[in-house]
Amino acid sequence: MGEAPCDLLEAELALDRVEALLAAELPGHMRAFAQAYAARAPLPAAPDIAGRASSATVGRRALAHPVLADRGLALLRVVAPIVIERDAGVAAARARYASTTPSWSAYAALSALRDTVAKARFGRPARDVLRSLYGAPEPASAELPADITGWRDPDGQELDLAATWAALVDRFRLGSPALSPRVSDRAAEGRTERPGVQGLTIVRAEVRPRAFVVEPGREVIVVVPPHAASPAARFAVLHELGHAVANLLAPAGLPRVLDEAVASLVARDLERATPVAIAARTRRTQLARVLAAVERGERPGDSVAPSPPWALWHDPAAQAAYVAAEELADRLAVAPDLGAALAHERARI
Ligand SMILES: [Zn+2]
Structure with missing residues (x-):
């Protein structure tokens, strides 16, 4: 006692x-x-x-x-x-x-x-x-999917990054006064407020798009290439902007499945104007199931690729998270308030 x-x-x-x-x-x-x-x-x-x-x-x-x-x-x-x-x-x-x-x-x-x-x-x-x-359960395996024609081919369309981000800020009420009370992690409470830094910094560089969470609920940096002129390239940028949305909406400790689910949700915007993106999403999920099976030793790696893909080598267990994230994204897509839905799912996971 x-x-x-x-x-x-x-x-x-x-x-x-x-x-x-x-x-x-x-x-x-x-x-x-x-x-x-x-x-x-x-x-x-x-x-x-x-x-x-x-x-x-x-x-x-x-x-x-x-x-x-x-x-x-x-x-x-x-x-x-x-x-x-x-x-x-x-x-x-x-x-x-x-x-x-x-x-x-x-x-x-x-x-x-x-x-x-x-x-x-x-x-x-x-x-x-x-x-x-x-927060990722073990996914069932799948057949190795075929490539998607046209996914990586330049199609003359460019992503208007500033307009896309402005629309996301508006849609998910990022940076509005409603955001501040959601920043509730104790580590943030004790520190001096730094008004003005809350938000997204976009860095343009010829590298694979990637999001960096500087402070959850407060500051994210997204590195994106100067041009995103194919459906695959626009998908990759939107996916990282989705990570920015997730991490500006949620306090510290967002489980990876939720982070990836919001990234998926935002990237699905591409599917309205680019139907090939729907097939690409199915393919991606199938491939994640296959790679998860390789990772747990259920399927030989050389049946999938001659050498281990970057993602398996550097990011263990991510494939299971990608699969679970797609199902979660279906749920988040119909939530009226994404921030509240994230809090609910976070508590559940
Ligand atoms: Zn991601």
Whole structure:
């Protein structure tokens, strides 16, 4: 009886400390990361606190207390992937992708290294740990889909980025006064408000589109190429703008399935004017099911591709999240208030 409140207090103080350190260090890191990515420069390492085994322990201890569980989960969603990927053996094996085309046996070795770290730190294989933090159940497999004709061919249409973003801000009421009360993560409460930075920064660079969450509910950077003149290119940009919508609407700790679901929802706008995008979505989901089956060892990798795709190598368990996200996006599509729907689904997951 005497120990529980004391343990709760200690768990909360430890959580406060790690959250405060992350809140101080992550935004600057994410801005530097986005700039380096856009410049194709070496990417900065994550702040030490984000990848420390002790940070993961703090998150796990918080999970044991119902009043802290949500914050513990939010912390683990940030920390667990970094703890696994920062392990020296995992990092060395993963880095080989940059210099060589890796083999499927090298992929198996990398996966085994990830599992060793995950079992030591979280008691389960890496894919299980990540899937549960992402909120992604194991998807059923599927047939390998055929390519979609015309998906990657330039079609003379350009995406008007400014107009597209303005329409999204309006539709999802981003940046309106209604947004501020939704920023409810405790880490944000104690800090000085910085009016004016809340919103999206778009960086143009000839790289794969990618979104960087600087501060959940407050600041996102999206890096996009100067031109997006094929359906596939416009899809990729819209998908990342969707991540911006999701992370400006939601406080910290958004599970990956929800993040991807909003990205999918926003990218579906393409389907009105570009019917090939509907077939491409079906194909993408089918492919994610196939890759998830490869990832869990149910299907040989060389039956899918001669070497491991980038996504399997660098982003374990993401495929399961993509599949679950499509079903969630169907639900979010009919929600009258996306922010409220996200809060509801987040609590459920
Ligand atoms: Zn995504």
